[in-house]
Amino acid sequence: GNSVTQMEGPVTLSEEAFLTINCTYTATGYPSLFWYVQYPGEGLQLLLKATKADDKGSNKGFEATYRKETTSFHLEKGSVQVSDSAVYFCALSEANFGNEKLTFGTGTRLTIIP
Amino acid sequence: DSGVTQTPKHLITATGQRVTLRCSPRSGDLSVYWYQQSLDQGLQFLIQYYNGEERAKGNILERFSAQQFPDLHSELNLSSLELGDSALYFCASSVDWSGGQEEQYFGPGTRLTVT
Numbered sequence: 001g002n003s004v005t006q007m008e009g010p011v012t013l014s015e016e017a018f019l020t021i022n023c024t025y026t027a028t029g030y031p032s033l034f035w036y037v038q039y040p041g042e043g044l045q046l047l048l049k050a051t052k053a054d055d056k057g058s059n060k061g062f063e064a065t066y067r068k069e070t071t072s073f074h075l076e077k078g079s080v081q082v083s084d085s086a087v088y089f090c091a092l093s094e095a096n097f098g099n100e101k102l103t104f105g106t107g108t109r110l111t112i113i114p
Numbered sequence: 115d116s117g118v119t120q121t122p123k124h125l126i127t128a129t130g131q132r133v134t135l136r137c138s139p140r141s142g143d144l145s146v147y148w149y150q151q152s153l154d155q156g157l158q159f160l161i162q163y164y165n166g167e168e169r170a171k172g173n174i175l176e177r178f179s180a181q182q183f184p185d186l187h188s189e190l191n192l193s194s195l196e197l198g199d200s201a202l203y204f205c206a207s208s209v210d211w212s213g214g215q216e217e218q219y220f221g222p223g224t225r226l227t228v229t
Contacts, residue, residue, distance in 0.1 A: 034217075043116060043204055043220035089157065100208065101147065101170055102218060104157040 002027045006090050006105035013080055013112055021075040021108050023064075023090035031092040033057075033066055033073040034102065038087045047075075047088070082112045117141065118221035120205050126227045132193040135224045139186055139207030145169070146188040147208075147218060148180055152201035163188055195228045202226075 007022040025031065032051040036044040048057030053068035062077045073090060090105040117140035127133055139146050148160040150173075159172035163182035174180075177195075182188045192199060202225050206218040 036220075043118075043222045044206075045116070045220070046217045049217065100145070100216065100218075101159040101162060101172055102149075102206075103159070106156045 002031065002092060002094055002103045004090050004092055004103055004105035006088075006108050008106070008108070009087075010109040010111060013110070015082055015112055015114050016079045017112075019075070019077040019080045019084075019110070021088055021090075021110070023073045023075065023105060025071050025073065025090075025092050027071075027092055027094050029094050031094040033064070034091045034093065035062070035064055035073070035075050036089045036091060036104075038089065038107070040086070044089065080110075080112050082114055085110055085112050116219040116221065118205060118207050118219050120203075120221035120224050122224060123222065124225050124227075126229065127195060128229055129195055129197060131195050131228075132191065133195065133226065135190040135192070135203055135205075135226075137188045137190070137205030137207075137221060139188070139205075140219055143207035143209050143219070144186065145208045145210065146182055146186070147206040148174075148188070148190050149204040149206065150201045151204060151223070152198075155201075157204075160190070192226070197228050200226055200228045 003026045034049045035047040037047045048059040050057040050066035056065045064075045087107045089107045091102045119138045144165045146163045151157045160174040162170040180190045202223045204223045205221045208216045208218045
């Protein structure tokens with residue numbers, strides 16, 4: 001079956017540091033890949049997505065590139081802010097006759113200190 | 115605000131009881147998904163409905179059931195509750211079937227505590 005593996009947290013960085021959160025996946029076909037973010041006390045929000053190999057998703061300074069050869073979708077940001085503190089989830093969706101369930105990684109808690 | 119609403123926000127109940135969680139999808143969205151988020155299992159897909167019909171099932175216990183009504187709102191019924199059912203239950207919705215490329219919009223969740 002499908003699976004997503006994320007680097008374990010928690011991750012603590014200073015403001016303006018460079019961020020990488022690793023994500024690798026296993027899928028039988030050609031999945032779409034997503035990063036969702038969960039701020040304290042809230043539901044999940046889509047941060048970015050990529051639907052085919054070599055696509056780059058980007059939003060709010062975050063980027064991730066769909067790498068089919070390494071089955072990876074690592075999240076990066078050049079300069080993090082305190083407001084980026086949240087839990088980040090890598091996920092994939094492999095539609096099968098309309099079943100678009102998301103398979104999530106375990107989540108990585110990110111804390112940015114001023 | 116995602117446009118997906120869930121009620122109640124918090125629910126505290128005893129073991130053996132039955133509860134109903136309610137979800138209203140975004141206007142126009144036909145698909146509704148239920149997910150469970152717990153400390154030991156992480157975020158897990160439970161069940162999907164599309165325009166009133168069950169589309170897919172994930173790791174949903176037999177004690178749990180769901181339905182989607184003609185107005186497209188959905189309810190998740192949890193019965194014979196156990197301590198291990200304590201979790202955050204999310205509902206999500208999406209427009210239509212689109213080969214897995216469409217974003218799912220998540221509600222704020224219902225936190226269930228079983229005592």
